[in-house]
Amino acid sequence: MINKEKFSFIEEKMKEYKNYSMLNYHVLEGMADWVRVIDKEGTIIYANKTMKESLGQDLEGRKCYEAIGKIRPCTFCITERSIATGDIVQKEEIVGDRIFSVKSSPVADSEGNVYAAVEVFRDVTRERKLEREIKQKNKKMSKDLGFAKTLQRKILPQRGIYKNVKIDFLYKPCEMLSGDMFDIFYIDDQHIGIYISDVVGHGITASMMTMFVRQTMRAIKEEIKSPSKALTELHKRFIDLDLDDDKYFTMFYGVMNTETNEFRYSNAGHNCVPILFNGEEIKLLKVRGFPISYIFNEIKYKEDSIKLNKGDEILFYTDGITEIQNKSKKEFGIEGVIEVIEKGTTNVIKRLEGEVNKFNWGTQDDDLAVVLMEVME
Numbered sequence: 001m002i003n004k005e006k007f008s009f010i011e012e013k014m015k016e017y018k019n020y021s022m023l024n025y026h027v028l029e030g031m032a033d034w035v036r037v038i039d040k041e042g043t044i045i046y047a048n049k050t051m052k053e054s055l056g057q058d059l060e061g062r063k064c065y066e067a068i069g070k071i072r073p074c075t076f077c078i079t080e081r082s083i084a085t086g087d088i089v090q091k092e093e094i095v096g097d098r099i100f101s102v103k104s105s106p107v108a109d110s111e112g113n114v115y116a117a118v119e120v121f122r123d124v125t126r127e128r129k130l131e132r133e134i135k136q137k138n139k140k141m142s143k144d145l146g147f148a149k150t151l152q153r154k155i156l157p158q159r160g161i162y163k164n165v166k167i168d169f170l171y172k173p174c175e176m177l178s179g180d181m182f183d184i185f186y187i188d189d190q191h192i193g194i195y196i197s198d199v200v201g202h203g204i205t206a207s208m209m210t211m212f213v214r215q216t217m218r219a220i221k222e223e224i225k226s227p228s229k230a231l232t233e234l235h236k237r238f239i240d241l242d243l244d245d246d247k248y249f250t251m252f253y254g255v256m257n258t259e260t261n262e263f264r265y266s267n268a269g270h271n272c273v274p275i276l277f278n279g280e281e282i283k284l285l286k287v288r289g290f291p292i293s294y295i296f297n298e299i300k301y302k303e304d305s306i307k308l309n310k311g312d313e314i315l316f317y318t319d320g321i322t323e324i325q326n327k328s329k330k331e332f333g334i335e336g337v338i339e340v341i342e343k344g345t346t347n348v349i350k351r352l353e354g355e356v357n358k359f360n361w362g363t364q365d366d367d368l369a370v371v372l373m374e375v376m377e
Helices: 004-030 049-055 078-085 125-154 203-220 227-241 333-342 348-359
Strands: 034-039 044-047 089-095 098-108 114-123 160-162 165-172 180-186 191-199 249-257 262-268 275-277 282-284 304-307 313-317 368-375
Touching (some): 044 049, 078 098, 078 114, 098 125, 125 203, 165 348, 180 203, 191 203, 191 313, 191 368, 203 227, 203 249, 227 262, 333 348
Antiparallel strands (some): 034 044, 262 304, 313 368
């Protein structure tokens, strides 16, 4: 027999359960998402206020698919799957002109038997519209980047013979667009200009800066034949752009007299020192200078010269080569470049590319540019 104390306890608990049920009901009714409960036969046994306001008050008793405007059951019924497996199942559903993310969760009785499923419809129309717009913009941007990549490659100098100088190169951006740039051009009947430049960063911003460098160098090449004075003028025009302080670039610029084989050169902070080599010796063309940046309003650069002979070659490169790391985080360095040259002076670029690829551990994180100039006579 249940005593009075135990009966009061049970009565109190029943009130609590009733209150909990009322609380759950009010929570469901107050939700901004659509909520409905569907039994094993696919019949709606409950729909919350929000769903009724959108689809009609007579939802209970209707088939689940009919309530959302379909004439036959879904090919993939998440409620059926949820009731059968006891899992939470999710998919997207189009209702009218709106897109919903629908999540179906099993509903079990006190003994753990699943007898229905509760579906929650969350309107994701705006999110999907934004995703489509982003995809369309990304598609257009990719197309534009592809065009810019093609253009950047098209303006690279031609491999081949320039008077008595032979040019070959390797060019591998780490992204679609590169911040590494080099150029070879005729200044007059006796002089050829050659430079290699490395703009800070990668991608669109860096590639736009390479366009400025190329245009400026070709604009001043005839009036300023001195490499050091040309770099000073390049710095002056860069200052006039009035860009952010974090923008800068380096450059090694040389002018070759094709009649005397005198090579005059100057360096604007390009720490990848060009390497002069032939069958007998290897020499670094060192000359100091600051990068072209906003640190100084005016810079005067030093200039040096060397007499080249037939068979001499000069290797220009960027830090995408020297800063590549192996598995142990060791950099390839200028020592790695010199080692390739020491093993033979033929096919230097091809062998250097092979050694760099073998040495590298991981993805290519920086642009690569290598230019080889060979004196033919």
